[in-house]
Amino acid sequence: MSKLSFRARQLDASKHMPVLKADEIPDVPDFTAINRAVPQMPTGMEKEEESEHHLQRALCAQQAFGSAQRLVIPIPDIEDVGESYEKLYVKKSRDFKQPKQYIHVQPFGMDHEIPDYDMDSEDEQWLTKQVLGISALKFENMMDRLEKGSGQTVVSLQDAKALLKEDDDLTIAVYDYWLNKRLRLQHPLIPSVKTEKRDGSTTSNPYVAFRRRTEKMQTRKVL
């Protein structure tokens, strides 16, 4: 790399620069000599990842052709499950109509009447075998309340009766089913992300997320 024979002055962000196009560019030897050395643009990436193979190829292509299009960075597989998707979302398709105005929502407006618990195939099989006469939604509501009423320990039948406010027969049937399932699986039935324990003992568990902020936070895992 040829050394500059003199120092260029520091670039002043407020100093106006003339803009010349192709045919106006000075055609003099000292002009091209000075500008042969191209300074490296900082990438803003982690050093180790900067040198990754596919990225380097793409950057070269971008520099040479103005586009990395032909040399893409490979990514893992993606599959289109179109048909089953359409079956699942059919009801949503029927109900939707775009409003003329831009959509505006109420904050905190999520409907609290909807149970978070979703019935699975096992539940569905059990429910159809029983003669309880309740809908899937009602079943989910009950399971939801049992789940939310339990903390570290499962709720007792006594408390369940008070929570659910249903006929004893119905309460006992669903409670038994729920309790069995909880004990068999050994984890809550509504999947949720681990959050921090109140005593702060979960500092380094990678599955704990969304901790409350106490001080200035770091939003990037800069490993």
Next chain:
Amino acid sequence: MANDKPEIAEGHRVPVKLKSTGEWHWAEVLSTRELDGTNLYYVHFDDFNKRLDEWVQEDQMDLAQLETAKKETKPAPFKLLNGSRPSSPERDVATPHLKGAPQVRKRKTPAPGEECPVSILFPNVSDSQDVPDQKIPRQTGSMVAHHDDIVTRMKNINMIELGRYRVKPWYFSPYPQEMAASLSVIFICEFCLKYMKSRKCLERHLAKCPLNHPPGNEIYRKGNISFFEIDGRKNKAYAQNLCLFAKLFLDHKTLYYDTDPFLFYVMCELDSSGYHIQGYFSKEKESSEDYNVACILTLPPHQRKGYGKLLIEFSYELSKIEGKTGSPEKPLSDLGLLSYRSYWSQTLLDILIHLKPQENGEKPTININEISEMTSIKKEDVISTLQHLQLINYYKGQYIITITSEAMETQDKAMAKRKVRIDPKCLHWQPKDWSKRGKW
């Protein structure tokens, strides 16, 4: 001797055949497990991004070339001078704390031609609370000893299904552990992003989920592209679901802290069944470093359609309304880098090419400040881009900008591809003054 197969273990290196291309490439074994009597090995390919790491079987390995000798392949991860990286807040206290670490440098603006010092690339260096000892040796290969790093280093979710796409995740994300079993699929509602363990559960959820769009205000609509703004405090559930999902495709994101201090801008494409998420970016309500983007992602099934640039363009439109310049938070991912460079290049060239000559007939002139003000692109990014494109030259004692015919040709081709642009007239938004409020 019968059955004299070598034992393959962590730290071993071996050529592995990639399923996608059939090519062989050297890889390092990071972990092993057994499933139904078959041995499986989690491998990382040399110089390839981690998203290509995968579980492979012995029949994909060239065992004749297996290298079992443990060697120091790369230097320790915590050097603090070039490419320094502070520890994440999740790190266990196995690394000693260095009080008043002398290696932390003060920030300064880079002069043109000077490589940007690391303290600008990683602005949190001076704020980090845990600055590890420079001499911690690695244990084997490229793995570090801390349990939480080993866990987050490997993909944990086998497959996700969102809307009509089944996508193999690229990186670790802290979905509930019981959902991370080896062959499982996590089903995600495409409207509220709730995660479920089976298709039946998703079916039940869809019968109840009222949303056909993200739960926020639509602040932009043109053609079939819309942007919704979601407040991370007012819609915690959605914001958390979005972050969990995005983490699958963003290596450097951390979900350590809650979503309250962030706004989320979700870009959607409209069709007869609703507004379908294509990508998003998050933004701090108040950024001390003038970041106008925290995390940014185009969902994998929708990549290569130019949506990355649209998201970036939108982020700068918001900055223009705020009357500020901004820059994306670092570190950038490989895909992020390519998109930003491309966006910055095209935006600057677009301005420079269309400058009108002065009234007296002289060549048009411009300065960095003006470019920055017009585009809301931070000065440092303007300067680096001009240098990178070799647009800035020095002639007869002053800096000048020169645009070659090649540059103009490349620009024409690039702009022709950008059929969809953000139209500021369709953006209905005013920034909130977060400093005035008691708490966000």
